[in-house]
Amino acid sequence: MTDEIPRFTGAAAPYRGGDPYADYRTADFGFAALPDLADRRLGGAVVAANDEFFAPRENLLLPGRAEFDPAAFGHKGKVMDGWETRRRRGAAAETPHPADADHDWALIRLGAPGVVRGIVVDTAHFRGNHPRSVSVEGAEVPGTPSPAELLADGVAWTGLVPRTTVGGHAANGFAVTGERRCTHLRLRQHPDGGIARLRVHGDVVPDPAWLAALGTFDLVALEHGGRVEDASDRFYSPPVNTIRPGRPRQMDDGWETRRRRDAGHDWIRYALAGRGEIRAVEIDTAYLKGNAAGWAAVSVRDGDGGAWTEALPRTRLQPDTNHRFVLAAAVVGTHARLDVYPDGGIARLRLHGSLAPEGERGGA
Numbered sequence: 001m002t003d004e005i006p007r008f009t010g011a012a013a014p015y016r017g018g019d020p021y022a023d024y025r026t027a028d029f030g031f032a033a034l035p036d037l038a039d040r041r042l043g044g045a046v047v048a049a050n051d052e053f054f055a056p057r058e059n060l061l062l063p064g065r066a067e068f069d070p071a072a073f074g075h076k077g078k079v080m081d082g083w084e085t086r087r088r089r090g091a092a093a094e095t096p097h098p099a100d101a102d103h104d105w106a107l108i109r110l111g112a113p114g115v116v117r118g119i120v121v122d123t124a125h126f127r128g129n130h131p132r133s134v135s136v137e138g139a140e141v142p143g144t145p146s147p148a149e150l151l152a153d154g155v156a157w158t159g160l161v162p163r164t165t166v167g168g169h170a171a172n173g174f175a176v177t178g179e180r181r182c183t184h185l186r187l188r189q190h191p192d193g194g195i196a197r198l199r200v201h202g203d204v205v206p207d208p209a210w211l212a213a214l215g216t217f218d219l220v221a222l223e224h225g226g227r228v229e230d231a232s233d234r235f236y237s238p239p240v241n242t243i244r245p246g247r248p249r250q251m252d253d254g255w256e257t258r259r260r261r262d263a264g265h266d267w268i269r270y271a272l273a274g275r276g277e278i279r280a281v282e283i284d285t286a287y288l289k290g291n292a293a294g295w296a297a298v299s300v301r302d303g304d305g306g307a308w309t310e311a312l313p314r315t316r317l318q319p320d321t322n323h324r325f326v327l328a329a330a331v332v333g334t335h336a337r338l339d340v341y342p343d344g345g346i347a348r349l350r351l352h353g354s355l356a357p358e359g360e361r362g363g364a
Contacts, residue, residue, distance in 0.1 A: 025170040031118025032173075034201040035222055038185070039063070041244055042111025042223055044200075046083070047184075048147035049106040054084035055194065057106050060187075066124040066196035082126060084194035104131075104192050107150055108185040112223050113140070114204040116160055116182055121172045122197035130168035131189035136161040138182035150184055157186060181205045203227070211273060211355060220336060220351040221245070225273035229335070232266045233257035233343070239268045242338070242349045247322075251287040254347030257340075265341045266293075268349075275302070275356045277330040281312050282350035283338075284322040292319040293340035298351075300333035308337060322348075332356055 038044035040061050049057040054076055059066075060083045072079040085104040116138060123130040137157040141150060149155075158180055166172040189195060206225045211217065220226035222243045231239040236256040241248070248254050257266045278300060285292040298312040311331040317323060330353065338349055 025167065027171070027173060029118055029120065029171075029173040029175075029201075031175060031201045032120070032199070034117055035112065035204060035227070035240055036199050037110045037112050037114050037116065037182075037202050037204065038108055038198060038200040039111050041246065043109075043245075044111035045109045047107050047109050047150075049083065049085075049104070051085040051104050051192075052083060053086040054078075055080045055082050057083045059083055060106065060108070060195060060198045062197070066122065068125040080125065080129075080194055080196075082124070082194050082196035084126070084129065085189070085192045088192045103188050103190040105186055105188045107147055108187060108198065108200070110183055110185065110200065112204040113181060113183040113206065114202045115179055116176045116185075116200055116202040118176055118201045119161055119174045120197070120199040120201070121166055121174070121187075121195055122199070123166060123168050123170055123172065123194065124196040125169060126194040126196060127168040129194050131166060131191070131193035131195065133163050133165045133190045134161065134172070134195070135159070135163040135188045135190070136174070137186045137188075138180065139184050139186070140181050141183050145184075150186075158182075160185070163188075163190060176202075206273065216279075216352060216354050218350045219272045219274070219276040219278060219353050219355075220270050220349060221273070227271050229269045229271050231255075231268045232264075236345075242268065242346055243270070244348070247284065248286050248347045251291075251345075254284075254286070254288060254345055256288065256291060256345035257343045260343040265339060266343050267337055267339045270336045270338070270349075272334055272336060272351070273355075275332065275334045276351075276353045277332050277356055278311060278336075278351045278353040279327055279330045280350075280352040281325045281327065282322060282348065282352070283317065283325075283346060284348040284350075285317055285319055285345065286322065286347040287320060288345035288347060289319045291345050293317055293344035293346055295341040296346065297339045297341075298349075299337045299339070300331045301335040301337070302333045304334075306333075309333070311336075314339075314341065 046057040066081040161174045228239045235258040239255045297314040299308040300311045
């Protein structure tokens, strides 16, 4: 056990009806502002689990908070929005490996490999059926290994969260130290029980050989290592939505600011995947109709102390539209800034180009 990791412990109050989140415990974890590396929208998946008798493992990575319907029962018992295993009775008769005799486990493939900074093991709505403790390990395994390959003796697993007591119906947060890149995680719950959601926050670290092989790609995309450094407003939705994969599915799957009542304007500042040459820009206002930004501009900076160079001048935007701009000449930089006037929403930003000759991650 350890007392150095922030977490919520102890038994939750019994549920007595009303708001199912009435006694739900959470906190403002600083690492939660970082992307969720296991996000299904990035390609994250729970590839295997030794037991999922009551509720399937896939629920662990569903977006949004877990739901609870007091009246929902199935042929196996209470329907739970999470991953729930059967009760252990101390014998290993039904476990395929001796190592499974005292706990249950799930294998998670990160959608975006990277360095893990914090983990949230959310036991929402699991009160008398949550695990007593959990532990998490990480590994870097190239390619697309099968569950059997991940469980092979030669895989080097590194501890990220030591075995630690967790509370029921709570967001149990764990800060993670270390700089090791991970592609997969192994979540263990001791001895059994239910976990609603798993969030794995960290810094995306893509394979540099993959980026080099792509040639032209989106230099600001989250999956390629782009990240949001700062933004003027996060009122309605987070700015990281603008660099997520795919087109948005609804209005809140983008970035929308509150209404300004001053002479200023809103903006997002990004770090690119590496020093690159930007040749084309996409600004998508999908699903933003009466609240899309009126105008937008894109600037690029080469290095931390460099001056901002205009890549796309202030340009009128249309609502619910994907705008495409081919630049007259490539603009080289390591950072980008999207300015919107005066306020409003942007669904996605794409900065298409290629790495500069010296543009490996962390360059200039």
